[in-house]
Amino acid sequence: MKLKRVKLNKKGVTYEGFILPQSNDKTIVLKLENGYNIGLSKEGTSIEELGEIEVLPKTKETTQERGEIAILSMGGTICSRVEYKTGAVFPSTTPGELMHNLPELEKICSFHTKSLFAMLSEDMAPKHWSIAANAIKEEIDQGVDGVVILHGTDTMHYSSAALSYMLQDTPVPVVLVGAQRSPDRPSTDARLNILNAAYTAKGPIAQVGVCMHADTNDDYAYFHLGTRVRKMHTSSRDAFQSIGVNPLAKVDFRNELFEPRCNYDDRGGKLKFNNEVSENVALVYTYPGMNPKILDSLADYDGIVIAGTGLGHVATDPFKAKNVKRVLPEIQALCASGIPVVMSSQCIFGRVNLNVYTAGRMLQEAGVIGSDADWTPEAAYAKLCWVLGHEKNQKKVETEMMIPIAGDITPRSVV
Amino acid sequence: MEEPILKCGIEIHQRLDTGKLFCRCPSTLSEDEKPDLQIIRNLRASESEMGELDRAARLEQEKQLDFKYDAFRRNCCLVETDEEPPLPIDHEALLLVLGVAQQLNMRVVDQVHTMRKIVVDGSNTSGFQRTALIATNGFMETSQGKVGIDTIAVEEESAGILETEKSGLKHYRLDRLGIPLIELATSPDIVSGEHCKEVAEKIGMILRATGKAARGLGTIRQDVNISIPQGTRVEIKGVQDLKLIPKIVEIEVNRQKNLLTLLEKLKGVQPEENPQVMDLTEIFANTESGLINRGIVSGQRVMGFRLQGHKGILGTELQPGKRYGTELADYAKTAGVKGIIHSDEELSKYKISSEEFTKLRENLEVGEEDAFVFVVAEEGTARMALARVKERAALREIIGETRKVNQDGTSAYMRPLPGKARMYPETDIRAIDITQTTLIEAKQRAGEGLDAKKKKLDDLLNPEMAKRMIKSRHLKTFEKLVEMGVEPMLAAATLEDTLVALRREGVEIKNPETTLSDLFEHYLKGEFVKSAIIEILPAMAEGKGVLEILEERQLHKISGEPLKKLVLEHNKNLGEIMKNYRLRVDAKEVKELMNSL
Structure with a gap:
């Protein structure tokens, strides 16, 4: 993305800064020298261009050698940052960019990443479940130890249920993970959720499930059964709850803790794959x-x-x-x-x-x-x-x- | 023209007495309350929208970043705990800031964009402070001419820290988080310490004149920005007492001057590329030094390095009682050590023996002109602390710093000056268009302004009291009492003189507004006379009701028939009556009665 640096004069007052893409016919949005953004109506302004800068997202150079864990991205808050047209967030971060901010991940496992979709989960349809299931199957066929799916939280429980049906008797863990706070915030839950999900993907439970914060604290996560998990709060970190059953496991990578809470399927099952769906x-x-x-x-x-x-x-x-x-x-x-x-x-x-x-x-x-x-x-x-x-x-x-x-x-x- | 010797600006943060800025919780505090919920969170510095990481934020990140928060049901919701997106900005707070901006001749932006100022020291659960720039390019008149008002912003107050636990875990309280603050910054037009104080006072008065400035300890905070030629901008944070400002300015000017002299001395001394950090623990195997021994016993290490050409430099005084060594120690402290020990100190005060001293010099290969520094800490902390000292000692210029003011007017290093890289748009809040209608509404809401208020006080009070009252933190209570019908001079004298006199005697009226409203309500009903006030208030401070006090102390006003009787009994001797019944009769009424009888 390129940003123009300008000197803007309006009724005798000069503002210096970068023109941001939220600007429209009526309003110019400027990032001032002090970091603040302000909007100024275009009426009566004169603009002197001073130059241009290029803003590049930092991506960690991951050699895409195959790792133990496949991280597949389907979009969602977990991949989001500011979207300039509206000023709200949009899933625009690639898995590579995301991992740039997660140096701890390498300590848990080797991994490779792949972007399936960059979309909000409310936009998904059964077709997307099929495509994801197919991508997971390919990874399993190539011998990964586990799969982590980055997913929007709104419909993550629909996807986790659908994948549970499509990937029966999966030989490795298939772990869906999301974030309730976007990763562009210092307080994001994405970091702990992804790390705990990766830890789960290396763990013993070969089932499809959702790994998210267990409560409001940034300490451990729960791995929930894919068919029995549900988003039960619009915004809190612990929105995902197991309905009528215990979570499959309590997970805390920081303390190397993986504590199953009920009977589970071991690794090594023979995948029964069927990703056909009705979209009607x-x-x-x-x-x-x-x-x-x-x-x-x-x-x-x-x-x-x-x-x-x-x-x-x-x-x-x-x-x-x-x-x-x-x-x-x-x-x-x-x-x-x-x-x-x-x-x-x-x-x-x-x-x-x-x-x-x-x-x-x-x-x-x-x-x-x-x-x-x-x-x-x-x-x-x-x-x-x-x-x-x-x-x-x-x-x-x-x-x-x-x-x-x-x-x-x-x-x-x-x- | 001669170059000005001082560049000084001031930044003022005033808490507002409205609801919280981005949720609908009340702006109340929960001192000494048991929390309803405690949570543990972790923060990680994130990049700005321009892809940069702020220097101050990065330094914070090197530390352990788990935090504990206390939450209270009555003034915290899921917004404070960062479990729910913020709600739209508090309209009243926005109007107040817009109103003040207009009073300060500022240019209001056409569209307000809320930003996230990244702060990962734990004082915000989100890891950022929400802030929005409202207006720029204003000015105010002062005794030394116009002072520019660069910016006015509205932002949310941070969480208050309770303690740093032994493990290093910082523990905060969430009641304060989200209370609106007006943040107002002047241009560097201030010419002296006295002038700085005047500007701070005047801005304080302007803010209080809105009637919506919060009152009490910590509700207004000043940060002073100071630089001298060849120096640099240094921000001195957390000034509470305006009287201290001239001293703070003087000390900082001298500190920068002293640093320049010191840098002159260091001119030929190149910072060593990679001074070797050495483990010196062995030297102190049998030490007499309690400080060092205690550290070693608990598993800590003694580690240090040589500073070439620094002999005598570390002992140079920069601020009263504070040497260059203290400056380096302040940097070391940010890594979590208690302090440093250096060779320009009297080492015998730590009970370090001369043999140990010799060995230190030998091990570190300290030459005639060199100095050395060491710390006692757990190895990782020690290395980080020494790295910070090394970084600071290698500087050959004065750098921008955020410093914390001490009670004596000196200051200590806190962190680097934060830059623009800490700003990120608050994606959860829509931009607000500021219309003409909003501006007019704001003008009305923010009140008549300081000048009109001054004029009103001049009409109500004598010139001396009017001058005091405009600066008073009781201004709002005064206005309320006058509105109730209390004579202005009596209300002012009670607030400005009686309360002070009582405080000197150790009687503290905790909530003057409610106490005095209660007192004068009874007064206006004619239940007691003016002179009884000073007798009644101490009992009220103990929690007693006015009627109870009047009964107990027999302070009921005597008037009408009983007074007539009294006058006749005393043969119309005013002196005699006043001597015996000073606290119960009104002199004017007695005189009138005597004339009519």
């Missing part, structure tokens, strides 16, 4: 007063996941109360047309149970599946995208959905 699945959050037309509009989908209320309910109106907008007929119609309809709960914690209330029983009769599953809505969605990638038959989809994979459905809700 809906995830619908129900709510009081939901217009049945919304469900009508879903008739063209391959499959639907509902995040219902409570145990897995929608407005069925079994007792014909007044002023109820019931959505049961629409659900019945969707199921009857051959579309798999899957129930999950917006409570997030707890199990779907369609036997307790009449509403649930009516949904089951209509053909809604998911009773007794304690999956998260996001895992259910990723699973349905994946199952529909290779199976279209409604009955078979339903059967496959209910078979637990990678811990997405647990048999018991442990106290």
Whole structure:
């Protein structure tokens, strides 16, 4: 990036500095000598150009020899720095630049990096999961000890679930990691998260999961099971939590601590790879007063996941109360047309149970599946995208959905 | 024209009495409160948007960078703990700064951009202080002519440090973090120490005149920037007492002059390329020196190096009671040692024997004209400390420094002057357009300004008291009392004289505003007379209520029928009545009564 150095005169006052790219038709944004940025309206200014400088990001010259660990970047805050057009952050840092600020990483493992995408995770679609899965498979085929995926946090739990289905019985750890504070801040959580993720990628647990801060302190991290983890806070470091289970492990590279917290899959599994997905699945959050037309509009989908209320309910109106907008007929119609309809709960914690209330029983009769599953809505969605990638038959989809994979459905809700 | 002997500017930080700047927490403090949450964090200096790493930040980074923070539910939220992005800037604080900027004839920017000033000493959980430049190019009138006001910014206050634990872990409290500060910097137009004090006083008055300047210890801080010809800009931080400013300026001017003389002496002395740092621990195997022995016993090493051609230089006095050796020691201290020992000191004060001294000279190959320096510390710390000493001793010019003021007006090295590389845009906050409407609103909000306030006081008080009151930290309380209906002179005298008199007697009124409002509320109801005030206040300081005190001490005002009776009983003898009932009757009322009877 090149920046022009100028002397700007406005109503008798002279400002000297660099013109920054946020400037637009109306306003010039200047970086002054003292480091401050200010905006000045263009009206009545005269500009004298003094020169130009080139601002280059510092990149560590990593010889891209293959290392023990592959670090694949899919974008997100963890790769972000200021984006000049808007002044907000954007994932524009390459893995190489990022590692420049992480001298400790070399002490944990040798590594090589590869950039898959530079995007915000909310922009991702099932297609991106497929591409990532393929890239991971290639790394596994070439014999890496573990894979670290740098990922935006917003949808990291969707990706971790999807990759859990696509990379079953992975022989090495596949560790997704993100940051809640961008790496351009001294207080970034990216540093500890990446280092703990790399430590996990060298560890004994050969599963797909998410490694992030365990609490607000900068001390240790948790490695969460990919199908049971969820972002539970918009901004805090410990946003990622295991839902209804213990984290897989407590990780603290500084103290060389890797403490498994539950049963896990050892290294050396035989990879069952399948990255086909349907990109035509809906995830619908129900709510009081939901217009049945919304469900009508879903008739063209391959499959639907509902995040219902409570145990897995929608407005069925079994007792014909007044002023109820019931959505049961629409659900019945969707199921009857051959579309798999899957129930999950917006409570997030707890199990779907369609036997307790009449509403649930009516949904089951209509053909809604998911009773007794304690999956998260996001895992259910990723699973349905994946199952529909290779199976279209409604009955078979339903059967496959209910078979637990990678811990997405647990048999018991442990106290 | 003769070159001015002094270049001096001042930077003033005044805390504002609004809500916090980037969250909606109240700006309250939690002294001596038990924290609701303690957190541990780690910081790492990050590069500026121009890809540079700030020198001051880099030095901090060489240290251990884990920090502990105390948080309090009533005045800290996830913004202070760096767990939530900041909210938009506090509108009232912005208006106040815009208002003051206009009073100081400044040019307000059209668009305010919030920046992150990288500070990784732990005083900000984020590792930066948010700050926004609001206006530039202003001026104020002083007795020595115009003084330019270069910049005015609004920024967030840092967290206050509680202690540095034995392990080196710094422990901070988060209540103060985020309170708004006005940061105002003058041009280097100040011509003397006295002038500097005048400017600081006047700016203080202008800020207080807004009625929204926070009061109390540490709410206003001055940093003085000083340089002399051939010297360089040195920032002396943390000046609390304005009376000390002339002395600080004098001492710093002399320090720079003394350094220039010293540099003259060092002219022929080339800094050694790589003076060898040696482990001298063996020499002190059987030492009498408690200081050294204690270090060795706890596993520390004695390490030092030779300074060629420095004999006598280290002992040169730069500031009253502080030698060049102290200057080097201040650099060493930033690496975590307690101090240094050098050959221009009286080594017997450490109980270092002459044999040890000889061995030191031999081992370090110290020649006739040379000096030496050593430290007692854990090896890594010792090496870092000596490296800092070496770096400082190799300088052949005066360099820009940030120094901390001591109580006696001398100063000690803190860190290099931070540069522009510490600035990074605050990406979480949108730029704010400053419109004409905002500027007008700001003008109204910041109040009438100092000159109008002066005029008002001149109308209310006698000239002497008006002059005192405009400078007073009780100005806002005074205005409140007058608004309540208290006679201006009585309110002023109570605030400026009675409180001072009581303090001399050891009676401290902790919160003058609430205490005096309470007192005068009763006074205005006619419950007691003026002269009883000095009797009532000490009891109020003990926490008693006004009515309770009046009852206990029999200080109720006598007027009406009972007073008439009293006057008649004393045969209208005013002197007699006042002698016995001074604290209970109003002389004017007695006189009027006597005339009417």
